[in-house]
Amino acid sequence: MTFLDGLSGVPDELAQALAEPLIDHHVHGCFTVEVDRAGFEESLNEASPEPIPPFMTQFDSQLGFAVRRWCAPPLGLPAGADTAEYWRRRADLSPAALAATFLPAAGVSRWLVDTGFWTDRLCSVGQLAGWSGGAAAEVLRLEALAEALFGEGVSGRDFADAVRDRLAGRSPGVVAAKTIAAYRCGFDIDWSRPSDADVARAAAVPVARVTDPTLIVFAVHAAADAGLPIQIHVGLGDRDADLRRADPLLLVPLLAAISHVPVLLLHCYPYHRAAGYLAQAFGHVHLDVGLAVNHLGARSVELLAESLELAPFAKQLYSSDACGPPELHLLGALLWRRGMARVLGRWVREGDWTLPDAVRVVRMIGAGNATRVYG
DSSP, X not given: OOTTTTOOOOOHHHHHHHTSOEEEEEEOOBBSSOOOHHHHXXXXXXXXXXXXXXXXXXXXXXXXXXXXXXXXXXXXXXXXXXXXXXXXXXXXXOHHHHHHHHTGGGOEXXXXXXXXSOTTTBOOHHHHHHHHTSEEEEEEEHXXXXXXXXXXXXXXXXXXXXXXXXXXXXXXXXXXXXXXXXXXXXXXXXXXXOOHHHHHHHTXXXXXXXXXXXHHHHHHHHHHHTTOOEEEEESXXXXXXXXXXXXXXXXXXXXXXXXXXOEEEEEOTTSXXXXXXXXXXXXXXEEOOTTHHHHHGGGHHHHHHHHTSSSOGGGBOOOOOOOBSTHHHHHHHHHHHHHHHHHHHHHHHTTSSOHHHHHXXXXXIIIIHHHHHHO
């Protein structure tokens, strides 16, 4: 099985460039615990936290079809294997065996891992590296940092300095910070830097889940002051995110304020065209269309073509945002390679792009841009 299965007319040099190792600049760990079929299907649904209704299966979706098409052969099954057959085979394997099957097949040389979610069921940065055979580094989730400080009893006037101290003393393995403001308060907030007095008031009472815009905005500015690239979840997410308030155009005041560090707009669908405009308008703004590539399955080809419309190619990065089933770590890479092969291969065949340009852009988005941004 290769990403070229069923494709024709892809120039050899382009295919070879697409087969080179990727840097997945935003991803989560894979499961370390066994999940039943209901739990697996729930992990194929990004939006709803509810159980899958009894009248349907999440396998009947673009992502579900992609799983059966591309993840069945690594398990020794025919492509597009029946849902029941796929599940029976998968259920025979341990989480470690599944990881060893799918992660190396993704062809990723380096993973940048958000460690702030599902810490009780996802593998660590080190485990992901070990199972995949690639390297891995950490993306520090800012809301999780704030919640950890509250859990340690830090609050009030001590809070701002504690956040700054933690960022200054971060592990060398931390290469970026991330905010999930889209989930916690939306983007239609005041993004100006809060004073320490404002932070002290907002942090007066410890909370288990940080939603106060003052604390979130402070943490973003503090991370930028510490020199970290800032990743921002944009668009598609579960129901905690009000999609109407997750439009990246609402981030313009923040983007103007933290122009001294790279800003990475993550995922972006269905606002990927707006994100492309922002990447063109601001020299330090970058984007990816990870997460949606998996969920759109066969339709991700059109998404990838749209992502190449306006944003400069030096501002685009590969990511999968895979989380949970290791099938998603493989699919993100495979569908990206396959979609880029179809889009750029056609543009080369029709004379709109030269082959050397197509190869160069693939290498930029696949790994080169991430190497530059994260050092």
